[in-house]
Amino acid sequence: MKDSISKPIPRVDAPAKISGEAKYIGDIRFKNQLFAKTVRSSRAKAGIVSIVKPELPEGYFIVDKDDIPGINRMRTVVSDQPIFAEEEVNYIGQPILLVVGPEREMIYDIISKIKIKYRDETPIFNLDEAEEKGAVFTEYSYSKGKPEAAFQDGLKIIEDEYHTGLQEHVYLEPQGMAAEYRDNTMFIYGSMQCPFYAEGALKDVLGWGSDRIRVIQSITGGAFGGKEEFPSLTACQVAVASLKTGHPVMMIYDRDEDIICTTKRHPSIVCYKAGLDRKNQVIALAIDIKFDAGAYSGISPVVLQRGMFSATGVYNFPHLSVRGRNFMTNNVPSGAYRGFGAPQTIFSMEMLMHNLAIKLGIDPLDYKIRHLLERGEPTCTGGKIWDEVKLPEIIEKVTAMSDYRRKIQSNGKYKGVGVALFLHGCGFTGNGEQLIKGKIILKKNGGTVILKVSSVEMGQGAETCLRKIVAHTLLLPMEKVTCETIDTGLIPDSGPTVASRTTMIVGGLLRQASLELKDRWNESDNIEVSRVYRHPDYLRWDNDTFHGDAYPTYSWGANVAEVEIDPITCEIDVKKVSAVYDVGTPIDETTLTGQMQGGIVQGIGWATVEVMNPSKGKLKQHNLTDYKIPTSMDIPEIACEFIENPYEFGPFGAKCAGELPFVGAAPAIAAAVSNALSVPIKNIPITPEYLMELDKHED
Amino acid sequence: MVEGFRPADLREALEFRSQHPSIPIAGGTDLMVQKARGFALKPDFDKPLLFIGHLPDLQQIIVENRQVHIGAGVLLSDLIKSDKIPAVFKEAISLMASPPSRNIATIGGNICNASPAGDTLPYLYAVDAILVLKSSQAERKIPVGVFITNPGKTDLASDEILTEIIIPDKKFGVSYYRKVGTRKGMSLSKASFTGLADIENSNVTDIRIAFGSVAPTIVRSRKIEASIIRKPVSEIKTAVPEIVKKYAPLIRPIDDARSSAAYRKKVSLRLLEDFLRNLAS
Incomplete structure (x- = not known):
């Protein structure tokens, strides 16, 4: 037992998963169980005029808004989404009712006979339209220093804009939930990250106390935030169905259905106004963040908060103003996804710094280093960097591992190297940990x-x-x-x-x-x-002004990506990612390395191949044939190292780790592509189609 | 109604086919996806299935008179392993789908699916592969380019089965293949290019050029190929812009979930250009 806590041990969940013994929700059967299938809106925005239901064979049921004993809203940060649609629908795929019964074939047959008449209204499909129409769910702002005065003070002003796209989780198994009402108690089984979120939602919908509700997690595969708030919706639906039918009810999504109707990563636009002094140092920065929250606000306010509180990345700008808005559109609701709003704003921040440096003729890494946060300095929200910042050590290590300094000098056309520096606020945002205790x-x-x-x-x-x-x-x-x-x-x-x-x-x-x-x-x-949980005494946070320590502490990292661009096809080949992280003390180096590799790969996907375009509220890529994530063939060499920097309040000094690796990969790759082609990159995903338009090669 | 029939041999299969409207199915890697209705539901086949993937008669690769005869039921993975299959064709096949799919998908299935993105097709078009179509009464042989009429449409009669693919006896000294997908594995082609050529005494004696995924069917032009044949390789370089210009109107791709028409066209012509320039050097 003298071994370090970091020394790897076998994963306790591995044997059952490898042998196939692990029972996911789709493997479970109840006696006398019924299946449920959801009937969904085919319209992006419409009033429901009428629903004509066929006569149901014995043993078959339709479950809808009228069957809800309590409140027809899903409890989350903003409880605005109905469990079943009422008079209106606001996105394609919105649940209207369930058809429940013993045979799937008959359920499909019944569904084909349900006729819904809509009265179409004018939908909003993107951020530009939403901004024009003032369709804002949430607006926040905060500032630091004297940004307005600073901008008046003869600074060189540079404005820029960055875009990121939708991203689907592609969690291991599709959403699946079962309800069994027995002994006066509702038992819920399913694939989920947050059993007490589901319990809270069930309390509202059933109108019962927690003494009559049991939420039991079945084996859940990599979920990445996709099983954070969404399962509350399906849990409530199957619960109401079980209550009505008196049978256990099982609902498992097909992958296509899952992609069409579940939450995704928020698409973003981040606009900057940077004020540079005579030494080209950014001393004032105005950031305007726009997220597409989709049709319901849901958990989006907190996603926006994390995006805003992470918006300056690892840098210290003396004068800062940050505005953030969640916009309402008639797209599928956006939700929690690894990084929770921060990857969007940090990608944009990293690319802003990269592109500024290129414009000024300065090495991007050197330019970034000139702006780094240090211990004791204020965070963007006016809190304090309390703990040691080992970024210089991290940078030194990652540049040595990747030979970055030589490669940035010597790389020729179509071959590039790029660096990203990043952090992640550990634990809940703002006063979240104090609230949940x-x-x-x-x-x-x-x-x-x-x-x-x-x-x-x-x-x-x-x-x-x-x-x-x-x-x-x-x-x-x-x-x-x-x-x-x-x-x-x-x-x-x-x-x-x-x-x-x-x-x-x-x-x-x-x-x-x-x-x-x-x-x-x-x-x-x-x-x-x-x-x-007790918050450390020295931390201060004012949730009304967004002033103080938005997070107890931070984990840090640096990535160097190396890419080659095919001169003919403009395909991006990510050759290597070198990564160094400070997550305090690694609790298990092997498990942690797996997290880091997975996060990098997911980031590579977001940055390159994961294209998801809604067209009039309908996703063009709605199956795994057209929505591509990296395969094992696409995964580059990944070199991963940890710098120890124990945190006083973490177990054995451990800090946060799960989301951090996702944050750094995309900006590192984008910087490398920019280096390879000598073009500024401001949007992801970076597709060959996009690069072909930028590439002037022989055309 | 018969929902499916698993014949003991080809004769029985043809017999069934002559008596019932049916859908021949081998690996099912296209059909089962196209006809899927949902988890745990029967796929949406409007005719009985005729299972032919297991028939030994369709699983041979034989060389006869220096022509390669490939049974329609030969698995993609077996083609990759065979020493009778040209390397450039193997390259195309090895970039198709995933190893599990290649272990069940057949060459005949990929042809009969008649997708413009079918990755066995450009090579088969380029080499003028002949398809053998059998019925219980007769047998006919037609070129692959005649067999496939439109996306998803073929000339297969309701009593016929594609039994064999014949690769004519012709060796090409130069071969070039590029598939452009979204990722390195398990990807459908956004565009693909196959170029074959023979050069003797510094003259182009034969050239075959085929484009996948950029028109309703595979694009090949004998007329343009003929205009290149007999040119000295030294002249190819200067002729490249002119050749590219001739092909441009034939490349008529679409915008879809996977890529854009503009990208597909540009990348196809760039690959052509690259192939021609490599010929010259």
Whole structure:
């Protein structure tokens, strides 16, 4: 047990997943179970004039808004989306009703006979239209220093604009949820990240207390935020269906259906006005962030907040104003997706710095280094960088690993190298952690210990890491430390499995509780220790003015990407990504390296091949034939290293890690493409089609 | 109604085909996707299926009179492994779909699917491959370019089965293949280019040029090819712009979920140009 916590151990969830024994929601069957299939809006914006339903065969049901005993709204940050549509629909794919019954063939037959009459209205399809019409869900702003005065002060002004696209999660398994109403209690089973989010939504929709609701997570594959808030909707739908029919009800989406109607990464436009002094230093910056939230506001306000609080990346600009707006369109609602708004604003920030440097004839990395945040300096929201910033060390390491300095000098046409520097705020945004007050319980039972947490395993290694933190502290073998089933009836609410908060926040509580349990180990065979989250005293946050420490601390990273562009086809070949991260102390180097590689690959996809264009509210790429993510053949060599920088309040010094790697890949690749072709890159995805238009080669 | 029939041999298959309207199916990697209706539902076939993927008669690769006879049921993965298949054709096949799909998909299926993006087709067009179509009564042989009439449409009669693909005896000293997909694996072609040529004593003695995914069917022009044949390679370089100009009107791609018409056209002509310039050097 003298081993470092970072030394890799086998993943506890691996054997069942590798052998195929793991039961995902689609593998589960209930006795007398019925299937449900959703009838959806075919219109982007319309009033529902009438719904003509066929006569139903015995044993078949239609479940809609009239069957909801409680409130017909899905509880989330803004509870504006109906569980089932009422008088209107606002996006193509919006759920109107369920057809429920024993045979799928008959369900499809019934659906083909349902006739919905719409009264079409004028929809809004993109950010430009939404801005013109003033269709704003949320608007926030904050500032630092004296931006207005600074801009008046003879600075050189440069304005620029950046765009990022929709991104589909392509989580391992499509959305799937089952409800079983028995013993006066609603049991919900499904693929999800946040069982207590679903519980909250069910309380509203059923009008019941949590004593009559049990939400049980089935094995969930890599979800990336796609199973954060969306499963609350399907959980409520199947619950209402089970209540009405008296049978267990199972609803599993086909992949095409899933892509059409589930949340995606917010498309963004970020506009900058940069004021440069005589040394070409950016001393004033105005940032205008626009997100397409889609048809309902939902969780988008917090996505926008993280985007805004991350908008200056790793830099310190003395005078700053940031405005952020979520726009309402009639596209499918946007939602949580790894990075939660920050990847959009950091991509744009990194490319702004890159493009400014090129314009000024300065090496992009040198230009970035001139603006770096340092310990003790104010964050963009006027908080403080409390902890040590090891960016200089990170940069030195990543440039050495990639030979960046030589390559940026010597690379010829069609071969490029690019660097991105980035951070990620650890845990919930703003006062989120104080509001949710995550709770955990450790229970000693003879020689074994049970962890009771609501943080879920979803392929990211949470179970291994949390058990390892406890086992390592108590000097117990891993098999003596187990996790309680993720069942809201058996576990406390430690908060959702989101925001890269599991290891640092929940793992931190487990570490504290383990230390107490260690001291009290000999007291008895049955000891229960619990912990509730307490924000470190020195942190300050004002949620009305957005002033103070938006995050307890930050993780940091740098990526160097190397690309080759095919001179004939303009295809991008990502050859190598070198990556160095400061995530405090790595809890398990192998699991963490897997997270980093996965995040980089997902970032490569977002930056290059993942094209998703809605045309009049309808997605043109709505299956995995047309919506492409990188395959194993597309994955470059990835060199990944960690710099240790222990954080006082993290378990063994660990900070956040899950979202960080996604953030850096896209800007590094875009910078490399820019370097290869000597063109500024301002939009992703960077497709060959786009590059062909930029490339003047022999045409 | 018969929903499916699994014949013991080709004779039985042809017999069934002569008596029932039917859909021949081998690997099903196109048909099962096209006709899928939803999870755990039967696919939407309007005629009974005739399973032919297992028939040994259709799984041979034989060289006869220096012509390669490929059974229509030969798997894509078996073509890649065979020493009788030209390297440039193997290259095209090895970039199709994924290893699991190539282990079940057949060459005959890719031809009969008649997609402009079918990646076996440009090569087969270029070499003037002959297709053998059998019915219980007769057998006919027609060139692949005549067999495929439109996207998804072929000249296959309701009682016929494509049994064999014949690659004529012709060796090409120069071969060039490029597929442009969205990613390196499991990608449908946005555009593809196949160029074959023979050069003797510094003269082009034969040239074949075929474009995939940029028109309703594979694009090949014997007329333009004829205008290049017998040219000394030294003259090709100066003739490149003129040749490209001749092909330009034949390249008529569309905008779709995978790419744009403008990109497809430009990339196709650039690949042609690259092929011709390489010939000359």
